[in-house]
Amino acid sequence: MDRRDFLKIGGAALAAGTVGVRGSDGGEAQTAAAPGPAPFAAPPIETVRIAYVGIGGQGGGHVNNLLKIPGCRITAVCDIRPERTDWATKKITEAGQPAPAVYNKGPHDFERLCETEDVDLVYNATPWEFHVPIMLAAMKNGKHTATEVPAAMTVDDCWAMVESAEKHKKHCLLMENCNYDRMEMMVYNIVRQGLFGEILHAEGGYLHDLRAIKFADEGEGLWRRAWATKLNGNLYPTHGLGPIANCLDINRGDRFDYLVSMSGPSRGLQDWAAEHVPADSPKRQERYVLGDVNASLIKTARGKTILVEHCTNLPRPYSRIHMVQGTKGLFQGYPNRLYIEGRGKEDQWQEASAVLNEFEHPLWKEIAAQAQGAGHGGMDYIEDYRLIKCLREGKPTDMNVYDAAALSAVVGLSVQSVAKRSAAVDFPDFTKGRWKTTPPLDIVHM
Ligand SMILES: NC(=O)c1ccc[n+]([C@@H]2O[C@H](COP(=O)([O-])OP(=O)(O)OC[C@H]3O[C@@H](n4cnc5c(N)ncnc54)[C@H](O)[C@@H]3O)[C@@H](O)[C@H]2O)c1
Numbered sequence: 001m002d003r004r005d006f007l008k009i010g011g012a013a014l015a016a017g018t019v020g021v022r023g024s025d026g027g028e029a030q031t032a033a034a035p036g037p038a039p040f041a042a043p044p045i046e047t048v049r050i051a052y053v054g055i056g057g058q059g060g061g062h063v064n065n066l067l068k069i070p071g072c073r074i075t076a077v078c079d080i081r082p083e084r085t086d087w088a089t090k091k092i093t094e095a096g097q098p099a100p101a102v103y104n105k106g107p108h109d110f111e112r113l114c115e116t117e118d119v120d121l122v123y124n125a126t127p128w129e130f131h132v133p134i135m136l137a138a139m140k141n142g143k144h145t146a147t148e149v150p151a152a153m154t155v156d157d158c159w160a161m162v163e164s165a166e167k168h169k170k171h172c173l174l175m176e177n178c179n180y181d182r183m184e185m186m187v188y189n190i191v192r193q194g195l196f197g198e199i200l201h202a203e204g205g206y207l208h209d210l211r212a213i214k215f216a217d218e219g220e221g222l223w224r225r226a227w228a229t230k231l232n233g234n235l236y237p238t239h240g241l242g243p244i245a246n247c248l249d250i251n252r253g254d255r256f257d258y259l260v261s262m263s264g265p266s267r268g269l270q271d272w273a274a275e276h277v278p279a280d281s282p283k284r285q286e287r288y289v290l291g292d293v294n295a296s297l298i299k300t301a302r303g304k305t306i307l308v309e310h311c312t313n314l315p316r317p318y319s320r321i322h323m324v325q326g327t328k329g330l331f332q333g334y335p336n337r338l339y340i341e342g343r344g345k346e347d348q349w350q351e352a353s354a355v356l357n358e359f360e361h362p363l364w365k366e367i368a369a370q371a372q373g374a375g376h377g378g379m380d381y382i383e384d385y386r387l388i389k390c391l392r393e394g395k396p397t398d399m400n401v402y403d404a405a406a407l408s409a410v411v412g413l414s415v416q417s418v419a420k421r422s423a424a425v426d427f428p429d430f431t432k433g434r435w436k437t438t439p440p441l442d443i444v445h446m
Pocket of ligand 1: 054059079081107108109110128150175218376
């Protein structure tokens with residue numbers, strides 16, 4: 001980001017009230033700290049050589065995206081299932097690239113890959129328990145690394161990512177695709193322009209009926225349900241939290257301070273199994289501890305509040321909540337609507353589609369045609385595109401290891417709080433104070 005861009009954003013942040021005065025809520029005084037150094041950037045890479053690990057439902061989508069993005073090649077693939085490395089090899093050669101090196105000799109073959117292959121980036125979409133081991137192996141062997149969400153399931157593993165990224169001077173990214181969804185980017189653009197005023201509160205969540213997927217004999221059914229027998233908290237916070245954290249300048253002027261979390265009873269998976277799973281199946285012996293609805297409240301250092309919810313075991317339509325509220329107006333998702341004081345009719349919601357032309361994020365305008373048809377409405381392509389672009393240009397990535405740690409820490413901290421009758425638990429300051437001076441996120445472009 002050049003100085004002119006920074007001044008532009010700094011001005012917008014001022015207008016948005018993100019650099020403002022102390023409230024009456026005990027939040028830390030918010031003074032306009034001098035901007036610190038830009039976040040970590042690595043030397044530019046002309047053609048990004050990628051090893052892809054975990055080529056299931058989500059990894060397959062990323063492989064397809066990366067084959068369409070200029071300036072990168074997939075030179076190695078890894079999965080415990082040879083049919084998936086075969087599938088990826090076919091896709092890669094059909095796209096006109098040389099056949100990749102293949103690693104499919106068991107759940108730790110990614111270690112051999114990281115030790116052997118000369119690649120720039122190891123990107124994984126494996127089950128949650130493998131994210132951190134793969135990223136640590138990649139960085140130890142001199143590679144940048146990116147992971148599907150959440151990055152880590154414990155606070156210790158969040159620290160392990162941060163320490164390794166700092167030690168080896170490598171990117172270690174959480175690939176939060178929802179940060180790039182059309183509404184989320186529009187809302188971020190409106191926030192930056194200051195129309196909602198100072199942002200005081202936000203809500204997000206992952207409310208998705210995954211019962212059939214969790215009980216399937218393939219894909220996520222092979223690993224995701226098991227987590228519900230082990231942990232009670234918010235196991236999947238980042239889809240809802242990522243975009244609203246950006247609106248609140250988390251790690252770039254503010255940070256998560258502490259959290260309280262509460263889970264209700266666990267009924268959904270038991271009930272579903274009783275109706276759909278034969279009585280003699282070993283699945284019927286499982287006992288679930290994950291509360292069907294978990295609600296966590298986060299207080300930020302600047303005194304702002306955030307609600308994050310998780311609900312994946314009950315019948316319900318999909319929602320990420322997506323609410324962002326400021327001193328002059330608010331956005332509320334599902335269905336998408338907004339209210340800005342002085343615009344539209346008093347006390348009445350305006351449909352978000354009515355302002356899309358005016359406030360569409362520039363990146364979406366520029367890239368929507370290319371992203372069409374890609375996973376999750378196109379946002380997965382956009383996040384992959386931005387990752388490769390930043391690596392090629394040697395720029396800081398949109399999200400960095402501190403975001404990966406702060407967003408993912410909600411998993412471990414919510415589990416701790418639930419187990420302690422919702423006692424407040426502190427977030428570590430993974431940035432060691434740099435959140436105070438890191439400049440706000442740019443309005444990014446193609
Ligand atoms: N961002 C999103 O919208 C989104 C959507 C779906 C899944 N995800 C995330 O993507 C990840 C994968 O989910 P999925 O739905 O693709 O699951 P999946 O089960 O379909 O795919 C996982 C793949 O990893 C492989 N695998 C398992 N252990 C491995 C190991 N040790 N080494 C190499 N390969 C291994 C499996 O064989 C499988 O092909 C998870 O972290 C999940 O949370 C994100």
